[in-house]
Amino acid sequence: MWEIKNDRPIYIQLADKIRQRIITGVYRPGDKLPSVRDLAQEAGVNPNTMQKALTELERSDLVYAQRTSGRFITEDAGRIQKMREDIALEQAQAFLNKMADLGFSRVEIVALMERAVAERG
């Protein structure tokens, strides 16, 4: 069972999770994805919802369908790398916004990051 949050459509959360598996290499370029039914069962969700999530991933070209043999992860490693960077940038921006809400200036934020990195060793 995958963790599903309450505030967003389920298919978007499923697509996010699979996207994460792709960019972290759990699913490798060119790999065949499990069937909709198997994925739905693993996630504990309705197969129609899983179908919708996969369609979403097809739309962003991370996954492609082959008529008879199922769905595959893109072989375009550059596409995956780009997605990885996009998500990282999104996270960085979200972080910056939160810090701005706390009243930190950009210079202070950079200093804080350096301190955090140093403390982690």
Next chain:
Amino acid sequence: MDLIVSISGLTKNYGIKQALRGVNLALPKGRIIGLLGPNGSGKSTLIKILSGVLCPTAGQIQIGGFAPGIETKRIVSYLPERTYLSDWMKVDDAIDMFVDFYPDFSKERAYDMLSRLQIDPRARFKTMSKGTKEKVQLILVMSRRAQLYLLDEPIGGVDPAARDYILQTIISNYDENATVLISTHLIADVEQILDDVVFIKDGQVMLQAAVEDIREKQGKSVDGLFREVFKC
């Protein structure tokens, strides 16, 4: 859209008490639908009428083109809220009984699910806990290749781990053209396996919507919406 159930003007009275008051409802094929409502809202009455164990006071019902009766019992698999299996029976007796009654019953699937839930087919119902009996009952119901499954509170009496397994059983065992109608008040638990929800209150349908539409448009879960709509 291709419908499995259409209901119009359905009313059911128990003496002077009105349990259903002019229900209009259309259920498409191939969907998992939650029938949600507070206690006493008419969920079980509606399911019992669809299954053919109760007769409506007024109104029309069509299931796969037939009024509830012999023809519809062939295509409807019904899980009542209470188990009706006799205490003296063993699990495999009940399976044989289902094989006799229903041509669409798959013995193989039943035994497969029993072994996954580690239930001994030779065990007598008398020796089982309430939860285990409920699991067996659900296995019997889901081992049929029906067109409409009516599940009245299928997860009420079982622990959370078994609940997950039961929900998985439902999503893995129904085929794409079958419709599953699940009544429950454990909304948060079933929400993610549902396509659509029907909210019922005081014997009337007050909302029919897709789960994802509710999340998208209202920014909240079905559970959240239910708590708001039915706030006491």
